Amino acid sequence: MGNKYGGFPGGGMGNMQNILRQAQKMQADMQKKQEEVAAKEIETSAGGGAVVVKATGDKVIKEIIIKKDVVDPDDVEMLQDLVLTAVNEALKKADSMMEQELGGFNVPGLF
Secondary structure, eight states, X not given: OOOTXXXXXXXXXXXXXXXXXXXXXXXXXXXXXXXXXXXXXXXEEETTTTEEEEEXXXXXXXXXXXXXXXXXXXXXXXXXXXXXXXXXXXXXXXXXXXXXXXXXXXXXXXX
């Protein structure tokens, strides 16, 4: 079963170089796609829109908007919970979007 080309059927160095070229192209394509997804914006909210969080696909929080009517000095905990909920949802959406968009690049042994 062993051949003199190291186990690559029809092989030789030309085939190995072709495999390496394809791997390099796949890596470049994946990096480009990651950059595209990282630049996309995600928007989430909590409390019926009382708190809105905008983030990027690479999990950078870009903006937090809080409606004035939700700011209650006697109930700061509620506001903190709303912000926390909206931020965590934005981070989950970013992870989900990255996974969904890059799912086609998932090649066992590459990552």
